[in-house]
Amino acid sequence: MAKRETIILDQAGVNRAITRIAHEILERNKGSANLVLIGIRSKGDTLAGHLNVLIGEIEGEQVPLGAVDITMYRDDLAERGSLPIGKTDIPFPLDGKHVILVDDVLYTGRTIRSAMDALMDFGRPSSIQLAVLIDRGHRELPIRADFVGRNVPTSREEQVEVVFTDDHNPLEVRLIKP
Amino acid sequence: MAFQHKHILGIESLSREDIELILNTGDAFKEINGRDIKKVPTLRGKTIINAFFEASTRTRLSFEIAGKRLSADTVNISGSTSSVVKGETLEDTAKNIEAMAPDIIVIRHGHSGAPHYLAERLETCSVVNAGDGAHEHPSQALLDLMTMREHKGRIEGLEVAIVGDITHSRVARSNIYALSKMGARVRLAGPGTMLPPGIERLGNVEVCANLLDAIKDADVVMMLRIQLERQSQTLLPSLREYARFYGLNTENIKLAKEDAIVMHPGPMNRGVEISTYVADGIQNVILDQVANGVAVRMALLYLVSGVESMQTQ
Amino acid sequence: MKAMLIRGGRVVDPSQNLDDILDILIQDGKVAKCGKQLKDSQAEIIDAKGKLVTPGLVDIHVHLRDPGLEYKEDIGSGTLSAVAGGFTSIACMPNTKPVNDNHTITRYILEKAAKEGHCRVFPIASITKGLSGESLSELGELREAGCYGASDDGKPVGNSEMMRRAMEYARPFGMTIISHAEDLSLVGSGVMNEGPVSTELGLKGIPWVAEDAATARDIMLAELTGCHLHVAHVSTKGSVELIRQAKRRGAPVTCEATPHHFTLTDEAVRGYNTNAKMNPPLRSEEDRLAICQGLADGTIDAIATDHAPHHIDEKNVEFNIAMNGVVGLETALPLTLKLVQDRVIDLNRAIELLTCGPSEALGLPVGGLQVGGDADLTIIDLDRKWTVAASQLNSKSKNTPFDGWAMQGAAVCTIVAGEIVYKLD
Ligand SMILES: [Zn+2]
Numbered sequence: 001m002a003k004r005e006t007i008i009l010d011q012a013g014v015n016r017a018i019t020r021i022a023h024e025i026l027e028r029n030k031g032s033a034n035l036v037l038i039g040i041r042s043k044g045d046t047l048a049g050h051l052n053v054l055i056g057e058i059e060g061e062q063v064p065l066g067a068v069d070i071t072m073y074r075d076d077l078a079e080r081g082s083l084p085i086g087k088t089d090i091p092f093p094l095d096g097k098h099v100i101l102v103d104d105v106l107y108t109g110r111t112i113r114s115a116m117d118a119l120m121d122f123g124r125p126s127s128i129q130l131a132v133l134i135d136r137g138h139r140e141l142p143i144r145a146d147f148v149g150r151n152v153p154t155s156r157e158e159q160v161e162v163v164f165t166d167d168h169n170p171l172e173v174r175l176i177k178p
Numbered sequence: 179m180a181f182q183h184k185h186i187l188g189i190e191s192l193s194r195e196d197i198e199l200i201l202n203t204g205d206a207f208k209e210i211n212g213r214d215i216k217k218v219p220t221l222r223g224k225t226i227i228n229a230f231f232e233a234s235t236r237t238r239l240s241f242e243i244a245g246k247r248l249s250a251d252t253v254n255i256s257g258s259t260s261s262v263v264k265g266e267t268l269e270d271t272a273k274n275i276e277a278m279a280p281d282i283i284v285i286r287h288g289h290s291g292a293p294h295y296l297a298e299r300l301e302t303c304s305v306v307n308a309g310d311g312a313h314e315h316p317s318q319a320l321l322d323l324m325t326m327r328e329h330k331g332r333i334e335g336l337e338v339a340i341v342g343d344i345t346h347s348r349v350a351r352s353n354i355y356a357l358s359k360m361g362a363r364v365r366l367a368g369p370g371t372m373l374p375p376g377i378e379r380l381g382n383v384e385v386c387a388n389l390l391d392a393i394k395d396a397d398v399v400m401m402l403r404i405q406l407e408r409q410s411q412t413l414l415p416s417l418r419e420y421a422r423f424y425g426l427n428t429e430n431i432k433l434a435k436e437d438a439i440v441m442h443p444g445p446m447n448r449g450v451e452i453s454t455y456v457a458d459g460i461q462n463v464i465l466d467q468v469a470n471g472v473a474v475r476m477a478l479l480y481l482v483s484g485v486e487s488m489q490t491q
Numbered sequence: 492m493k494a495m496l497i498r499g500g501r502v503v504d505p506s507q508n509l510d511d512i513l514d515i516l517i518q519d520g521k522v523a524k525c526g527k528q529l530k531d532s533q534a535e536i537i538d539a540k541g542k543l544v545t546p547g548l549v550d551i552h553v554h555l556r557d558p559g560l561e562y563k564e565d566i567g568s569g570t571l572s573a574v575a576g577g578f579t580s581i582a583c584m585p586n587t588k589p590v591n592d593n594h595t596i597t598r599y600i601l602e603k604a605a606k607e608g609h610c611r612v613f614p615i616a617s618i619t620k621g622l623s624g625e626s627l628s629e630l631g632e633l634r635e636a637g638c639y640g641a642s643d644d645g646k647p648v649g650n651s652e653m654m655r656r657a658m659e660y661a662r663p664f665g666m667t668i669i670s671h672a673e674d675l676s677l678v679g680s681g682v683m684n685e686g687p688v689s690t691e692l693g694l695k696g697i698p699w700v701a702e703d704a705a706t707a708r709d710i711m712l713a714e715l716t717g718c719h720l721h722v723a724h725v726s727t728k729g730s731v732e733l734i735r736q737a738k739r740r741g742a743p744v745t746c747e748a749t750p751h752h753f754t755l756t757d758e759a760v761r762g763y764n765t766n767a768k769m770n771p772p773l774r775s776e777e778d779r780l781a782i783c784q785g786l787a788d789g790t791i792d793a794i795a796t797d798h799a800p801h802h803i804d805e806k807n808v809e810f811n812i813a814m815n816g817v818v819g820l821e822t823a824l825p826l827t828l829k830l831v832q833d834r835v836i837d838l839n840r841a842i843e844l845l846t847c848g849p850s851e852a853l854g855l856p857v858g859g860l861q862v863g864g865d866a867d868l869t870i871i872d873l874d875r876k877w878t879v880a881a882s883q884l885n886s887k888s889k890n891t892p893f894d895g896w897a898m899q900g901a902a903v904c905t906i907v908a909g910e911i912v913y914k915l916d
Contacts, residue, residue: 069206071220072207072210072218072219072220072248072480073218073219073220074220077220077221077483077484077487078487078488079488080484081180081181081484081485081487081488082180082181082203082480082481082482082483082484082485083180083484084199084202084203085202085203085206085207085480086206087205087206087209088206088209089209117219118218121213121215121217121218122213122214122215123214
């Protein structure tokens, strides 16, 4: 049976959502002082980069940008084997910072749990806030996002995929039914 | 392609893709070693036994740190190769260890083939070879490649001179396999008594008549440790003469490429295979090798754990 | 004793150039008649139609391990293994505990063989007391007690003077000196053949010259002393050539090769297979081919197994510390027949190498089917296909490198002095 794909957010929609999130972040944190952005590899880091560009446009200056690979913090080695490990790149201290953790899709919450564990190993941030483009529900851990581009009710069988162009610009978000 | 090797017995059985994956994973893990909190939970709950039947400080330390940084529980046992004399066979020792349900046994043994012997007989846990006799020392070759890649940006096409006692060197064998698979060229030099027959068949290898031919225009010069304790008079007239004909010094190093790097698996005999001035010179990357050793061993432990965990499921 | 008539087999006896479809009548343990259409209404009939009937096979290089090392093999189990492989006569090496360096031990072996053995056993004396290489064994009494040859097998007689005196002393007694030819200073701590495979496996090698040098010395000593020298388990191209030249000069030299050396090479060691560890070691393909050539052109006189049983605990260890040797009595015949199938030698030559070849090398009174002689026979099914299963071997020890090998040809009936001592099916 062929998979059915629906576009649930087109390029304009994605851009609007990211722009809104950028404004919300700055509003909530009263500007960009002490703010850092850390994207979760391998799509959250791209989104974090776009967010930073927008923040730079609004505030006149970008904030420190890092990337975290959560493979070494996963809890599913036995099920998935040794997945390739990407590089974690956080070239600045986190102590006393407000960390905006960025991911594309929030689902079970396990990835976020892993990412927070990783961040804690880098220091003691003042706060960690979570920004996601899509929240598709089905949480398995007590985790919620602070900034959400779009809430999308889904079933567990469905997949949500954020698609980027070859030059890493967000293109659209697809809902894939089995 | 996921990593498929439950055991790391030697470089010979790894593919180029395997080696690249290990090096890339090592690169990623290396970042942890620069953190304040040098620990990740990746192998939490795993037990790693470092069974060193042959004396070694640095390799054992490196594997132990690698395991601990991945949150595995590491336990060391050491004994001499002659434990058979005391009545227990290697198989019994190993089965006893396995009964305590470790996930990985890292083994260093004086007899070539001992890790293969264990891998054939153990039911569940992974075996990682930390050096067997004069056969292989895979983690050393991998850390060497990682260091070369760091400094040269590539491995393909490099000219690598390996100088010393090739006959008794597991480091040389593993490096020959690894470098050949990655597209580098290996030139060997050493006293005639220390060049084993057929070594050129192991890979992309040229056996050179002397040290100078080997290091001329080389990108990497790797000096092997002369095993003082193993030296019988039949192999060498004197260390003094060895130093003269096969030692790297500030003069002959000039034959290598200007940006050549100097490597040594350690521990060095200063004034024998390497002069103090070269050992302390800027071309020397020996401490990078040591640092990369931890990262590459983390990679090995992580990768075999994935295979081992999936199979025990 | 009931008479026995073996009917319709192809009788091949190279000792008398015999190759014909014949019947053989056995009476009182002797060959009574050999001819066409023999009749005897009293005799037990054995149908050998389509089978090969040969003199009982002879193996002049066996380690029976008895006395003293019975946990590996004893005279009962070793001779059972022999008859299962088609052998009716075996010569056993003196490296037992104690060493067969005096007639008491020889008598023990012969008496135990008479009581518990399944085939004839010819003990070989040690050249030096306790295999120490230091003083001569009592070769005269040993010869009287039944030793046809002397050897320090397992190790060479390192001292050239000692070897010279042994040959001088043995010659008047008509004893053959069997040389385990190795220069131990060149062997060093080697555990396999020196070559690309040893380099790859990181195992210490034994160069061919260790054997060639010792072979050359012993040939020269034989020429000096006039003593008959038999070179055991020739494994190198150089040794074969040295013996070929010596024979051309008329030197009193014979030699043997083992099935493992003409079948396998040092490639078999890969994987650190301790059942491919033996002394002399498995050599290169070039050496193997030279041995095949020597078997074909007559340079090599005999196929001998160097049957060397070892307990599993002595093999199930790291390669470096595993004992040397493999069992061979039950695989020698099919491996020799494989040479025939592969057209290395013809069938008559194969049987020669397993019967009169070895018996003449050691001067044993067996190996032929002459009328009036002892009725030792082996009936062979050349077409029988079977698979080697180490666990099924009759030997106490299972250390074979041929486990799982598909074989063609087997001894289906082994007869010693007119009595069936082994029968398949
Ligand atoms: Zn021998």
